[in-house]
Amino acid sequence: MKNVCGWCGMTLAMLVLSGQLVAQNHPQGGFPYKFPDEKPDRPLSAALERNYTVYPAARPENNELYTQFKYTRLEGFDYNGGDGTISRRDPSKVIFADGKYYVWYTKRHTPTPPQGAQNSTDTIPSADWDLSDIWYATSEDGFLWKEQGVAVPRPPQPNVGWRSVTTTDILVWEGKYYLYYQGFMEASGLRGDDCPVAVSSADSPDGPWIPSNKIVIPNGAKGEWDQYSIHDPYPLVHDGKIYLYYKSDSNGKPNIRMHGLAIADHPLGPFKKHPLNPVMGSGHETTLFPFKSGVAALVIRDGNEHNTIQYAEDWVNFEIQSIVELMPNAGGPFIADAFTNTTDGRGITWGLSHFTNATGDWKANHAILARFDCDLSLDVNDPAM
Ligand code: AAL
16 A cells, blocks of 8 residues: 555554654665574674574564563552552562452551651651551452452561551462461661561462461571571472562662572471572562563562563573563562462463652552563463453
8 A cells, every 4th residue: 555664564554643754765664684594694792692692582573571561550559648658569469269359458547647767656656667567458340449448467566567467469279368468576677678588378369368377488698698588488389399589678779689588388387498599680579470481570679680580490590581671679479370280381471560759768668469461371362361
């Protein structure tokens, strides 16, 4: 057709509007260089060589682990007009049970916004996730949510988590439900953001949740990379076992956050930390999902390899698959096969994440939950995804 580019199908008007009429011979003959899928038989620059050797597909649109992320504000949550006294953050994975979606998250409802560790008291929070409890909400469509109430409250002193219970994630194992979470025994920020991980279990996603009142993933010994904290516990089922990924936080400048892996035969442990830990040298909150026979990870925010999606065929040794933008912070995806012991992981298309108005210090005023959508699924036509 006249005035339609034979290569990209855009009309002349569309090309002018989108500023693409840059190639001399466009629209008559298409762009002078069409990026080939196969490695060309000629000497290549280092960048082009890398494009064929490092990434699973040379063109991002053919790379199953490349995506863009789209965000939608959730309906159904009240934030006191955004005055910083209510915060919801660090959502768990989303699960589907009894005909609806469930999510668990950190909720803080305090008289003031965070004031920093030195000004914190029994009622004034140091950080956005200080003096918090774990709440849950359900939804039929993933957009409109109904907050159901507290799932795991702070236990009385001296139990693990008496100061704050935060940043939870869900495991479904042999018909029972397990919530893993950070258990603070001091205000976050006194030294750093220091805590181990505790666990509660229930027969139903609606609870009641019974705390084990024990540390299930302990901090590393003095001098080890995870000496001060175990953050963002994130269980998946692989090889008939619980593979729980976590973050530790050295509080270096610039921040160095790495991911570790702890494996157990039973949800209450013992968890054995992997000898190759840390298994990832970048990232922040943990977001992983079974993909084909391996596991894929969203590596957000910190470190040399932030803003990448990585893949580990053996669930331990991760390689970069793509570089992406606007990744979900603290993403908790809906993963249909998170706990099925799959060897053919199908990927993800949506989940919940959070947005903060933090400037990078402890005084994050408050955070809100949002929905993200993406295309990291191998089942594009599967309505269940
Ligand atoms: C988040 C998570 C953990 C940290 C804090 C609350 O980004 O990594 O949960 O402790 O910040």
